[in-house]
Amino acid sequence: MKNYEIAVIPGDGIGREVVPESIRLLDIVSVLCGFSLSYKYYDYSCEYYKKHGTMMDNDGLKKLRDSDGIFLGAVGYPGVPDHISLWGLLVPIRRTFQQYVNLRPVKLLNGVSSPLKSPKNIDFYIVRENNEGEYSSIGGKFNEGTEDELVVQESIFTKRGVDRVMKYAYELANKRDKKLTSATKSNGIIHTMPYWDERFKAIGKLYPEIKQSQFHIDILAAHFVTKPHEFDVVVASNLFGDILSDLGPAVVGGMGIAPGANLNPEKEFPSMFEPVHGSAPDIAGKGIANPIACAWTAAMMLNHFCEDDGAELIINSIEGLTSEGKFLTKDLGGSSSTREATEGLIKHIKKLA
Numbered sequence: 265m266k267n268y269e270i271a272v273i274p275g276d277g278i279g280r281e282v283v284p285e286s287i288r289l290l291d292i293v294s295v296l297c298g299f300s301l302s303y304k305y306y307d308y309s310c311e312y313y314k315k316h317g318t319m320m321d322n323d324g325l326k327k328l329r330d331s332d333g334i335f336l337g338a339v340g341y342p343g344v345p346d347h348i349s350l351w352g353l354l355v356p357i358r359r360t361f362q363q364y365v366n367l368r369p370v371k372l373l374n375g376v377s378s379p380l381k382s383p384k385n386i387d388f389y390i391v392r393e394n395n396e397g398e399y400s401s402i403g404g405k406f407n408e409g410t411e412d413e414l415v416v417q418e419s420i421f422t423k424r425g426v427d428r429v430m431k432y433a434y435e436l437a438n439k440r441d442k443k444l445t446s447a448t449k450s451n452g453i454i455h456t457m458p459y460w461d462e463r464f465k466a467i468g469k470l471y472p473e474i475k476q477s478q479f480h481i482d483i484l485a486a487h488f489v490t491k492p493h494e495f496d497v498v499v500a501s502n503l504f505g506d507i508l509s510d511l512g513p514a515v516v517g518g519m520g521i522a523p524g525a526n527l528n529p530e531k532e533f534p535s536m537f538e539p540v541h542g543s544a545p546d547i548a549g550k551g552i553a554n555p556i557a558c559a560w561t562a563a564m565m566l567n568h569f570c571e572d573d574g575a576e577l578i579i580n581s582i583e584g585l586t587s588e589g590k591f592l593t594k595d596l597g598g599s600s601s602t603r604e605a606t607e608g609l610i611k612h613i614k615k616l617a
């Protein structure tokens with residue numbers, strides 16, 4: 265029987281509440297589908313940082329390297345600056361393991377209400393570049409503390425980095441409705457974004473059957489609200505993709521149901537699976553976080569392992585739960601706890617199996 269070794273990092277806040285619930289689902293699904301999962305837990309988090317002064321231990325990356333996948337809740341907590349939790353844990357994992365695709369599905373589930381008045385069928389993917397772009401550590405402060413103080417922050421776009429994420433996005437569109445949209449801002453950002461557009465077109469030549477479109481990020485954000493049903497796959501740089509992948513979920517029911525995967529498509533290194541949401545300090549400790557985002561994220565991990573039957577069971581149980589409208593958490597208009605919502609998912613999995 266195939267076994268997958270998972271490095272589990274529950275992290276902070278609601279990460280610690282939703283991850284154990286997803287593990288329960290994974291354990292049930294693996295038995296039903298004839299594979300097994302073993303877990304190694306790591307307490308890397310802001311709490312770890314407060315004790316040790318770093319987000320993970322020195323050979324943390326080496327330890328994670330041996331896993332088949334990394335399953336992470338969320339990190340970030342009041343008292344520890346957000347750039348420390350991001351740059352001390354998530355960014356090194358994403359970059360060291362060449363997880364250059366951040367894949368985020370946006371789908372309006374049956375039974376979930378959208379803030380849009382009359383939403384149509386919304387079902388698309390955001391492919392966010394995850395290793396370079398605007399999120400670079402190159403830059404600095406000059407003349408600090410004087411009236412001439414200045415700060416510089418560089419963006420990095422490499423041919424290799426842009427081309428590989430474009431190829432991934434074209435391939436994904438090829439398997440779906442054959443429509444790819446690129447997010448740009450080449451009118452204002454006049455070096456990196458025209459380059460992004462140039463590579464979008466160049467790689468597009470290899471995929472003549474795909475309908476290509478590109479929009480400046482400002483109007484694209486508007487289209488996400490006015491006609492989200494028209495998108496199939498959207499490819500974006502690190503910053504634009506980050507913004508779009510909170511906006512996308514907002515039109516289909518919010519952060520509580522938004523899944524995400526940091527993929528190394530070549531499977532040369534482990535990929536990392538984490539919901540889009542953060543540690544949600546405003547609701548942490550109350551036991552009311554929606555477990556759906558993390559559960560759907562677990563399904564994406566199974567897809568990555570080619571355990572598609574298991575992934576489908578979890579995704580269908582999610583749609584089963586939202587369609588039925590019972591056992592929903594507060595963010596979806598219900599009053600169930602994280603645990604009760606998970607019990608609802610388990611009931612649907614057993615019914616579907």
Ligand code: NAI
Nearest residue numbers: 338339340341346519520541542543544546547553554595
């Ligand atoms: P957030 O996603 O944690 O919360 C935004 C809003 O969505 C809050 O009102 C929260 O209650 C709600 N929400 C999020 N997940 C939910 C769930 N599963 N069920 C119900 N409601 C949910 O984003 P925020 O507040 O900007 O960041 C909080 C902390 O998380 C910060 O320290 C930030 O740096 C960190 N963060 C970490 C991420 C990660 O580890 N990948 C991603 C985003 C933020």
Ligand code: MG
Nearest residue numbers: 506507510540
């Ligand atoms: Mg974000």
